[in-house]
Amino acid sequence: MTAPLDVLVVGAGPTGLALAAQLRAYGSRFRIVDRSLDRVRESRALAIQPRTLEALAGFGVTEELVARGNPAMRLRMHLPGRVVTLPLFDIGLTDTAYPFLLFLSQAETEAVLSEHLATRDVTIERGAELVRLEVKESSVVCRLRDGDGSQEAVETRYVVGCDGAHSTVRAQTGIGFEGYAYPQTFLLADLEVDGLEPGAVHTYLSRAGMLFFFPLGSPAGWRMLAMRPPDTPELEVELPLLQKIADRYTDDRLTLRDPAWMTDFRLHNRGAASYRSGPCFLAGDAAHIHSPAGAQGMNTGIQDALNLGWKLALVCRGDASEELLGTYEAERAPVGRSVLRFTDRAFSIGTSSNPLIRFGRTKLAPRLAPLALRPPGLRGRLFRTVSELGIHYRRSPASTAGSRPPRSGPRTGDRLPDLPRGLQARTAAPGWHLLLSGPPPLWPDERLAPVLAGQADLVAVHRLDGQSPWPGVVHGLVRPDGYLGYVAQGADLDGLRAYLDRWLPTGRH
Template sequence: MAGNRIGTGTGTGTGTGTIFDADVLIVGAGPTGLVLARELHTHGVTAMIVDKAADAAHESRALAIQARTLEVLARNGLADDLVSAGNPTGTLLLHGRGRRRRRGSPSAAPAHAVSLFDEALCDEALGDTRFPFLLFLSQAGTERVLVDRLASAGVGIRRGLTLTGLSQDDHGVTCTLDSPGVPPRTVRTRYVVGCDGAHSATRHLAGIGFSGRAFPQRFLLADLEADGLEPGRVHVYLSGAGPLFLFPLGSPAGWRLLVMLPPGSRTGPVTLALAQAAVTRYTRDTIVLHHPVWLTEFTISSRLADTFARGRVFLAGDAAHIHSPAGAQGMNTGIQDAVNLGWKLALVCRGAADPALLGSYEQERLPVARSVLAGTNRAFTVATSQHPVLRGLRAGPAVPVAALLLRSRMARRTGFRLISELGIHYRRSSLSVDGVPSLDRGPRPGERFPQPGMGAVPVTSVRTAAAGHGAAPGPPVFRMLLCGPATEWPDARVREFQARWAHLLTVELTPSAPRSRWSAAPRAAAVSRRRSGLAQYLVRWDGYVGYRADGSDLDGAEAYLLGFGARPLPP
């Protein structure tokens, strides 16, 4: 990793006379900041990433990586590394209440095994994603993978630096960074992105509010070994007191324990004895905890930044939104913030698009954050409320009813779509445009394009237009998919279009089109109200449809690109 030395202004501005140390200053080297740095580097934009901690975190609360997160990271070559380092799990054991068993004897407490993502379900209902599972990997493990990939690309993290000053002007941002024992230093960048967590200095210095509330419940979190559990399964114990979770971790310990502490329980050092007492209280099985690697206690808040952007300063991840860990959404939402913002910042910094494009970041991600907060708050309330009715449901019928529902393929499919974040869409975004004539079928603008069509299962290419001159410093930000018989696409116009936009996109011709955002199975021809046989999809870097239309006229696609300020190559 790089040391704390800051550059002396060797970067160059774009016609403003300003000298920059980097295009973007990223404050915070957690998963969100690391992914953003990787995104910007991939697209040829310089990023300086700083963190106030002297070393990377070796413990973490985040544990699971969702399918949609893996999809958006696949384009950048990170998904496979994460899957190799993690533990894909598809089986859940729901434990009810019963008489405590003696060690070594069969359990009297009913345990309902639910296979969340069996092979038949994946083939029939989840065939549009390469990642039909929940990946368990500690946040520390996730960060190691991301740091290694950045280091291999020559991007280092400057640690021990705290952001203490921030001022903006028309051309950039001037920041003050403090480090113990040395004079403060000043850096100059075009943009600043605060990925520095719930107590974000970036958010505070930008004057952005952080509204919400704190919950009174206290939780114990531990990475440790546990005897008496079936390996390779997620164990969920429901009781009147609340839920207890044991996740198969593998590293740095075999299990991750998450449990709510009893109201009014003592405060003080978190010990193995306290963890064992909590497990004994919540379960009827004899589970023996030992060899803890990490023990901590925490409370939960639900807060949302008043805005995700102020001038040239942006917020992402926990700096913009925090909530309960229900559904394992936090780290995943932050990473998807980074991917959404990354390609847009890259286009603007490269001069390939107008700065107005950056307004779509908050437009798209703020509603997602609101939805996540609302959903996790509801789930948290149901799981922890001490209301007599909810306590009775958790202690009685909740486990068998949940097990029965989860044996339904439809219920599992719906649940996976929700938890995995595959259902996130930007249909109301200004970047989501239906062309004329419009299509009646297939993924709509703002919806996720079926993932195998994004490169996991390559699109059958009839002909790919020549890249032409002016190639981008990184991979193309858009893919233009022209669906239908190759003879219907005017060759001269296709090549002209590709040459004009060669720095932003590739053009691919394919005889088939997707049925919907939930189906990667191709259909022979697109269907529209006026004619059939042709469809065009302009798919963004993050895998969402930006523009679609029927017919072979590419003028609408060109108007779409010009509409958000994209700049074509000169003739």
């Protein structure tokens, strides 16, 4: 048996790759294995949300993703006789460097993450399948099988199942995956389309359902998504069938050609009963699967990983208490449940055959949506939900408000905004970041030294001096994943010290 690892990452999809990138940044002893011999070559998830772009920026990969992708700013709703254009984003949003949805195929996203890992000397062990795991007193023994059938036993402190919808880790730990399958079948294709305006998402609404075209770029110009019409159940997913569907929705105005990928699939809405069983964790599709409405799936998985990785790393290094690991489920399970609810509602509106919903879809929505979205406040709130910028952990046990929380600016549990611009880059290095707002003479080293005793190498100190998201004298502690664990007004640091004593107690005093 090999020497015990800190973490075994099972699965090298987007969730496992993001987790590996974070574990590598913290110097953890880990391995990442995947049973498939090659990474995904199909487009699958086609959009990266602003919060994911922010969260990946610390690894230096976001610029490359943006360079390869295709930001779309408009939604064009095609109705009989007219086209309604809606802004897809609140362009006025000032607190993110990425106020757009980035269209990029999952294959490219995985390629960028894999290349990043390669430059950090991380090997993705392909052709290695987890077949069994056994939880011992202080470790987990995992059996890996390779392509020729030989097996290896790997001992590790923690296992993370990033192994997708049919997760072996989930099955081996007996965690339930309750939910349901939708009755409809969907058709999906990456192909070229003549007759579509570039740089926009196009949707065609009808009583029968919806047809979408998303600007993809690679491996083809467009992603087509449609519900399979009931009168075509036996037909193969080939270009003539797709052209027939497009003709029905668009009155023969589009020509489809050069398909790179065509498939049909059923959708599910399921969530894991728990995100953890002892030393085994679930993340990404292993924990939640749902419809692609709103492009949340891959993004939620990557953010699961980035919530968990630093916690595992710090606990394994002895820099944080085990209690920190309990906050993973407390923080991410509510996010997963809300994604399941949100995507289910959006899916139902898009596909229902209920006459009232059909009427709303084809007659009311196109008329009311532009009016409803006009107030910038409402547009901003909608954008924050879909972009995942609005995710917060205010109710997490690891979020503690000081006795005098500031009256404006980000609160405990919120994501640190990128305002003033550059604040996120300043706090992107691995570790915690203490932000000190107000005149620098208020924050002499002598005042900070006893508070950070024993943890000075884990907490970077930033005197913001006017470049602060809060007015006045405030101190805030940013977690390694960019969320605020503690925020208080004034220069009394007793509350901060109590917070550090609770969550990073090892080595103090």
